[in-house]
Amino acid sequence: MxxxxxxxxxxxxxxxxxxxxxxxGHDVEKIDVRKQQFSLDGTTADISNLDLVVDRCLATSRxxxxxxxxxxxxxxxxNSPKTADIxxxxxxxxxxxxxxxxxxxxxxxxxxxxxxLEAIESFGYxxxxxPVVGSWGRLMAKIDSRNAxxxxxxxxxxxxxxxxxxxxxxEFVAKPGRDIRVLxxxxxxxxxxxxxxxxxxxxxxxxxxxxxxxxxxxALELVKKASDAVGGGLLGVDLMEVGGAGSGxxxxxxxxxxxxxxxxxxxxxxxxxxxxxxxxxAKAAETSDEKAEAPxx
Amino acid sequence: MTxxxxxxxxxxxxxxxxxxxxxxxxxxTCGAELEVIDTEPPVLDRAPELExxxxx
Numbered sequence: 001m002x003x004x005x006x007x008x009x010x011x012x013x014x015x016x017x018x019x020x021x022x023x024x025g026h027d028v029e030k031i032d033v034r035k036q037q038f039s040l041d042g043t044t045a046d047i048s049n050l051d052l053v054v055d056r057c058l059a060t061s062r063x064x065x066x067x068x069x070x071x072x073x074x075x076x077x078x079n080s081p082k083t084a085d086i087x088x089x090x091x092x093x094x095x096x097x098x099x100x101x102x103x104x105x106x107x108x109x110x111x112x113x114x115x116x117l118e119a120i121e122s123f124g125y126x127x128x129x130x131p132v133v134g135s136w137g138r139l140m141a142k143i144d145s146r147n148a149x150x151x152x153x154x155x156x157x158x159x160x161x162x163x164x165x166x167x168x169x170x171e172f173v174a175k176p177g178r179d180i181r182v183l184x185x186x187x188x189x190x191x192x193x194x195x196x197x198x199x200x201x202x203x204x205x206x207x208x209x210x211x212x213x214x215x216x217x218x219a220l221e222l223v224k225k226a227s228d229a230v231g232g233g234l235l236g237v238d239l240m241e242v243g244g245a246g247s248g249x250x251x252x253x254x255x256x257x258x259x260x261x262x263x264x265x266x267x268x269x270x271x272x273x274x275x276x277x278x279x280x281x282a283k284a285a286e287t288s289d290e291k292a293e294a295p296x297x
Numbered sequence: 298m299t300x301x302x303x304x305x306x307x308x309x310x311x312x313x314x315x316x317x318x319x320x321x322x323x324x325x326t327c328g329a330e331l332e333v334i335d336t337e338p339p340v341l342d343r344a345p346e347l348e349x350x351x352x353x
Binding site for chain 2: 008009010011014018019030032058059060131134138161236256258259260
């Protein structure tokens, strides 16, 4: 298999992936998107012999455009630009989950500080204000009072970028000090872990403590539905337990499309990069079969 | 293990054998984040600052 890796920074996740691919004898083409140009009919990147292109861009903006261009050249890209488009934006993510019947936190979007304040007041306190684009728990606000709401909204309105004027307000889910991260390929879980913290944000990037987690039937079903809702692929599905730890009732708050998995690899006995590469090999074989069956033009 | 110089403080850095272009390493002396620009021979530069759309 000849695999292209789109990147702008090699994290430990990419190192694990590169090592597994090379150990299996696959050819790897590292494509630093910062050095490339993408025109309407081709790119400066050498993609001519690639069976598969894996998007591992750290910057969401680059991920969105690079995958879109590459797919237009006929490359098989994981994850697809459609999936990236939904997952990169929390509002689109929430809509896709809700439309697929996946339980997800109650969410409202408003475009002015006045309308956002009304939305916040309708939830009551605490509630949560999140940037529509962002990761690792950055710029997330748990709002405990009207005074705090007014101050945060004013700050957001003056931050400059138009995305900060898309106010994404959400109910505060009283999770049991932890949430659940599931790494899945086309809805099939590879590994799952809890992320625990005394802080309301439990992201591993914020220092949340990780531990392996066994998914029950309900969670398995939700992971599959959430994956399908965003178009499938290699995804990180995040769930919160509603009604306490082990309640068996969940809400899915988001799906991530350039998912990091180093923490899962350490927290669980699963050889995560091996499982990811197994799936990539199956994807490449599928693509190759489809191309062979396609009628010659 | 190879060595390179920190572009921020000039300290000598010991680099791992499985170094990858695009990887970030920390200077143990000054704490600067450095990006590996090339591996043979190793070339380091100051890593880009965190951008708002970075993440997963």
